[in-house]
Amino acid sequence: MQNRHVFGSVKTRVMGCLMALCMVAMTAVPAVALAAPQNGWDVVGGERYWFDDGVMARDKQVYDPRTDAWYWFDADGTMARDKDVYIPVSNEDRSRGKWVRYDADGHMVKGEDFRYGGWYYFDPVTGEM
DSSP states (O other), X not given: OHXXXXXXXXXXXXXXXXXXXXXXXXXXXXXXXXXXXXXXXXXXXXXXXXXXXTEEOOSEEEEETTTTEEEEEOTTSOBOOSEEEEEESOSSOTTSEEEEEEOTTSOBOOEEEEETTEEEEEOTTTOOO
């Protein structure tokens, strides 16, 4: 009688472990699905983000050769749209830099642009206002 009790106890433990493993396997999300891209674009919650070596671009200007366009990413990593941005020469020297504008698609504006009731000119190469 004692052997049946011990066997039942082991059987119960094994079944419990198998059920727990099955539950974990069914609810687990592959790590690949959650990982950010190593380099390039990713869309999260409707916002576009840029990654360099797996690190989100923040307070940074980025050139995308596929679109042949420059983009600005704010401190929270979101892409600037319809926005004027001051880009300093460096973080150490923020007194020197340039003003640039990004359009509704996030592209740096170059050439002429009509906004705020007037025309503005941006360098065709650097985008500087």
